[in-house]
Amino acid sequence: MQKKKTKNKTEQHLIFKYAFSLASCTVAGLETVSGLYGETLEIPCHNGATKEEDILITKWKYVKGIPGDLLVKQKNKNAVIMATDEYKDRVSMAANSSLLLSAAKLTDQRTFTCMVVAREDIMEYPINVMIYKSPEGLEISDQAEALEIGKLTKLGTCVAKDASPAANITWLKNNKPLVADGEGISIRTSVLLDPVTGLSTTASTLEYSAKKEDTDAQFTCSTQPTVGSELVSSPVTLTVTYSTENIVLQVIAQDPLEEGDNVTLKCVADGNPAPTNFNFHLQGEMVKVEDSNTYTIRNVSRETSGEYKCSLIDDPSMEASKDITVNYLDINLSPSGNIVEHVGEALDLTLKIDSSGESKVFWTKDNIMLDKEPEFAALTYSDSGSYECEVTMGLLSRKASFDLIVEGAPVIKQLSKQLSEDAQHKVLICEAEGSPKPAVSWSINGTLLDESPFINGKITHKIKVVPSANLTVSCTVSNEFGIDTRAINVSSCKYKVTVKSSSLSLLHNFSYSDYSLFLSDKTII
Numbered sequence: 001m002q003k004k005k006t007k008n009k010t011e012q013h014l015i016f017k018y019a020f021s022l023a024s025c026t027v028a029g030l031e032t033v034s035g036l037y038g039e040t041l042e043i044p045c046h047n048g049a050t051k052e053e054d055i056l057i058t059k060w061k062y063v064k065g066i067p068g069d070l071l072v073k074q075k076n077k078n079a080v081i082m083a084t085d086e087y088k089d090r091v092s093m094a095a096n097s098s099l100l101l102s103a104a105k106l107t108d109q110r111t112f113t114c115m116v117v118a119r120e121d122i123m124e125y126p127i128n129v130m131i132y133k134s135p136e137g138l139e140i141s142d143q144a145e146a147l148e149i150g151k152l153t154k155l156g157t158c159v160a161k162d163a164s165p166a167a168n169i170t171w172l173k174n175n176k177p178l179v180a181d182g183e184g185i186s187i188r189t190s191v192l193l194d195p196v197t198g199l200s201t202t203a204s205t206l207e208y209s210a211k212k213e214d215t216d217a218q219f220t221c222s223t224q225p226t227v228g229s230e231l232v233s234s235p236v237t238l239t240v241t242y243s244t245e246n247i248v249l250q251v252i253a254q255d256p257l258e259e260g261d262n263v264t265l266k267c268v269a270d271g272n273p274a275p276t277n278f279n280f281h282l283q284g285e286m287v288k289v290e291d292s293n294t295y296t297i298r299n300v301s302r303e304t305s306g307e308y309k310c311s312l313i314d315d316p317s318m319e320a321s322k323d324i325t326v327n328y329l330d331i332n333l334s335p336s337g338n339i340v341e342h343v344g345e346a347l348d349l350t351l352k353i354d355s356s357g358e359s360k361v362f363w364t365k366d367n368i369m370l371d372k373e374p375e376f377a378a379l380t381y382s383d384s385g386s387y388e389c390e391v392t393m394g395l396l397s398r399k400a401s402f403d404l405i406v407e408g409a410p411v412i413k414q415l416s417k418q419l420s421e422d423a424q425h426k427v428l429i430c431e432a433e434g435s436p437k438p439a440v441s442w443s444i445n446g447t448l449l450d451e452s453p454f455i456n457g458k459i460t461h462k463i464k465v466v467p468s469a470n471l472t473v474s475c476t477v478s479n480e481f482g483i484d485t486r487a488i489n490v491s492s493c494k495y496k497v498t499v500k501s502s503s504l505s506l507l508h509n510f511s512y513s514d515y516s517l518f519l520s521d522k523t524i525i
Contacts, residue, residue, distance in 0.1 A: 381457025410434025
């Protein structure tokens with residue numbers, strides 16, 4: 001019992017000491033706590049420097065010219081709010097003795113002190129409070145309708161509303177910062193302070209002298225708040241206006257441009273906005289075109305070739321020109337079509353070419369390429385066939401053709417004989433030329449072996465014969481223009497045979513007519 005009384009006397013002594021003698025308390029170093037505007041701020045007390053079981057009284061206060069008490073809490077009791085001003089409904093104490101300050105304001109930027117009465121001492125922990133607020137957003141207003149090259153023009157004003165501290169605004173073009181240079185870039189900044197909330201609104205106005213390459217450029221503004229991530233406005237793209245410096249005449253047509261095609265002239269100027277009224281100069285004639293930059297020439301001819309121009313109606317000295325060439329390729333082959341000529345005669349070919357450029361000529365006969373133009377000083381039957389010439393000039397191509405038939409009396413070129421492979425008959429071959437196709441006949445009955453196709457006036461006729469005696473055979477060819485005959489000597493077919501009997505063997509030459517006695521073992525019975 002004596003110890004308990006002693007303990008109670010000690011606590012009462014410390015409380016008495018707290019109430020009437022604060023001059024001897026120990027003050028800790030000043031710390032700073034940051035909070036966000038409008039949110040609840042937790043201000044720590046002793047950060048564990050004093051054990052909770054040793055704390056008898058915790059008191060929060062602040063200085064506003066004169067000390068202002070906020071709340072106090074005795075051990076094992078609820079905190080009691082002592083504030084009578086704006087903090088009356090905004091303060092509370094956490095379990096760890098931290099001060100909870102709701103709806104933080106800029107006026108809360110001051111020093112709050114936590115005083116702790118412990119068993120052995122009285123400590124004060126002053127905390128400096130800073131309140132930050134990011135801008136509500138970035139917006140570019142008062143935007144210019146267009147920028148003119150070389151002229152300093154107000155592009156727009158970037159506004160960062162209700163921030164603390166006041167926002168620093170940076171202008172960017174295509175995400176690269178712009179810096180005022182006193183010439184092509186001017187930036188003016190102003191800050192407006194709200195007397196009620198203490199929040200700042202920053203306005204930054206950009207004046208910019210555009211260049212041609214600024215067409216389609218994106219302008220933005222940004223700020224980096226003290227707390228939180230960077231804010232960037234929506235991009236702004238402005239039209240850059242400038243006078244025409246260059247003009248080009250374009251020719252729109254299929255390639256190659258031929259007679260009968262249409263060609264469109266297009267005048268392109270680099271001004272912005274682009275001009276829409278032009279003069280088109282068409283071989284001495286001027287045509288005015290408004291609200292368009294094109295003019296179409298229909299059904300062109302070779303006479304359309306020449307120089308064409310276009311110019312600005314507002315500035316005729318600003319003009320461009322272009323040469324137009326209408327490609328043409330005409331050929332005339334004489335003779336052409338179906339041609340019938342007599343063998344031995346001459347045939348003169350004439351190919352006339354009228355073209356707008358250099359041309360090349362190719363000849364084929366029966367779809368086989370020739371290495372040069374055919375010449376017919378004395379026609380032969382082999383000259384017969386289908387001829388075609390192709391003339392090219394770039395991508396243009398023209399063709400002409402004729403079919404040549406060489407006619408004449410037939411002539412036997414060669415009459416020959418040979419022994420068959422089985423050596424049992426003779427083969428007679430008659431080769432002839434002539435046109436129309438000659439008829440072939442022989443002076444001896446034989447078996448037709450083959451007749452070749454009639455090509456280029458040539459025909460080959462083959463028969464087989466088995467002559468029993470030496471004789472002369474004739475081949476005759478004929479058509480409507482004449483006849484030709486040639487003869488050849490053909491010997492009889494004889495065989496060497498071995499004859500067997502019971503008493504002798506002998507060799508005997510005999511004619512094919514005796515072959516009826518010849519048996520498979522070549523023995524005469």
